[in-house]
Amino acid sequence: MLIFDDIPRPDTNVPEQHEAAFAYLNRSGRPEAARVRQLAEDWLTHYPADHRDALIARLRSTIDDQHRAAFFELFIHELLLAREHRILAIEPKLPHTPKSPDFLVEAKEGHRLYIECVLATGRSQQEVAAQARLNQALTAIDRTSSPRHFLDLTVHGVPTAPISINAMTKALRAWITGLPDDDDAMDAAPFQHQEHGATISLRAFPRRHPERARRAIGARFFPAGLVTVPDDVRGALEKKASRYGALDQPYVVAVNALGMFAREDAAIDALLGSPCMVLEQTADGLASREGRNPDGVWSGPSGARRKGLSAVLSTERIDPWNFAVRRGRLIRNPWTTAPVPPFDLGVDDFQPEKGRYRIAAGQSMGEILGLPDGWPEA
Numbered sequence: 001m002l003i004f005d006d007i008p009r010p011d012t013n014v015p016e017q018h019e020a021a022f023a024y025l026n027r028s029g030r031p032e033a034a035r036v037r038q039l040a041e042d043w044l045t046h047y048p049a050d051h052r053d054a055l056i057a058r059l060r061s062t063i064d065d066q067h068r069a070a071f072f073e074l075f076i077h078e079l080l081l082a083r084e085h086r087i088l089a090i091e092p093k094l095p096h097t098p099k100s101p102d103f104l105v106e107a108k109e110g111h112r113l114y115i116e117c118v119l120a121t122g123r124s125q126q127e128v129a130a131q132a133r134l135n136q137a138l139t140a141i142d143r144t145s146s147p148r149h150f151l152d153l154t155v156h157g158v159p160t161a162p163i164s165i166n167a168m169t170k171a172l173r174a175w176i177t178g179l180p181d182d183d184d185a186m187d188a189a190p191f192q193h194q195e196h197g198a199t200i201s202l203r204a205f206p207r208r209h210p211e212r213a214r215r216a217i218g219a220r221f222f223p224a225g226l227v228t229v230p231d232d233v234r235g236a237l238e239k240k241a242s243r244y245g246a247l248d249q250p251y252v253v254a255v256n257a258l259g260m261f262a263r264e265d266a267a268i269d270a271l272l273g274s275p276c277m278v279l280e281q282t283a284d285g286l287a288s289r290e291g292r293n294p295d296g297v298w299s300g301p302s303g304a305r306r307k308g309l310s311a312v313l314s315t316e317r318i319d320p321w322n323f324a325v326r327r328g329r330l331i332r333n334p335w336t337t338a339p340v341p342p343f344d345l346g347v348d349d350f351q352p353e354k355g356r357y358r359i360a361a362g363q364s365m366g367e368i369l370g371l372p373d374g375w376p377e378a
Helices: 021-027 031-046 049-059 064-082 125-142 165-177 183-187 229-241 264-272
Strands: 086-090 103-106 112-120 149-156 191-195 198-206 217-221 251-257 275-282 285-292 311-316 328-332 348-353 356-360
Touching: 021 031, 021 064, 031 049, 031 064, 049 064, 064 086, 064 103, 064 112, 064 125, 064 251, 112 229, 125 149, 125 165, 125 198, 125 217, 165 191, 165 198, 183 198, 229 251, 229 264, 251 264, 264 311, 264 328
Parallel strands: 112 251, 149 217, 251 311, 328 348
Antiparallel strands: 086 103, 103 112, 149 198, 191 198, 275 285, 311 328, 348 356
């Protein structure tokens, strides 16, 4: 079974607004998309045959986070193989819990370890599902014929249940038909659809070049949100840190931070504590120094914690299109009870040394996986 469909692909345009990530990759006729699809299919042949169908189903998901999570697991699997490590088991069975980490690995250096993959999105499963329902509705709006006007979209809230697409688009078509052709359209009463806690509002503006009309939505407004990348990473790691209890081998969590503003420091802050300034009384008065709050996955109010989490492999915005330019880092837990022996992943390696980290520089993901510069464009 293949990941992608065997279909004609004449469309080389960019994705439609709110189009599911897999849907676009599956249908795109762009040469870059063809390279991405071929590489993913090649990687799949390296994945154990008895686990492929389940992975393919997740890769083909219409929910972007499920698609990205499945790709991240396939990516980590290939990264391990590229560094000559062996995957002994997918979802290995543990004697003390019905839960299973993603991989049991035998490193080329000879030791074994468990690896778990997780996305840091800051969203719960319920929020992900709600956003998918909203995206389905917005895609239907964007595909509605509006040759004389483009639509200005405003959204408040997300739906707690599926939106009635047929009823909404029927009302929308009637509203579009009744709009004036000239600038009076801007003064027309807006279209509004409220359902299951979501409010979708649309205003109309006349198109200056109707012959170019393709999509209905020309502008979008969503309420501002708070950027909390370290919190997102911390939350993802907290959920996985002790999920499998006491393990007989070192335990590494690979985290992919998907936030637009995700950066390397976010993982360090999430693990060791958020940065702060510490004021200390000295004989000469107050002195300040840089410090960390006791809110880290590995450092809490009572000191070191989550000692069973041996290390974290942190990355940012890994997806099928852009992983080649990304970097990663293996951040080792200074207080772990199960340290990871030498383990070559080709990424930056953060080794604890005298209260600080000594960093051994690695390569980009594209270099590690042997891809040409500029891939998938090249």
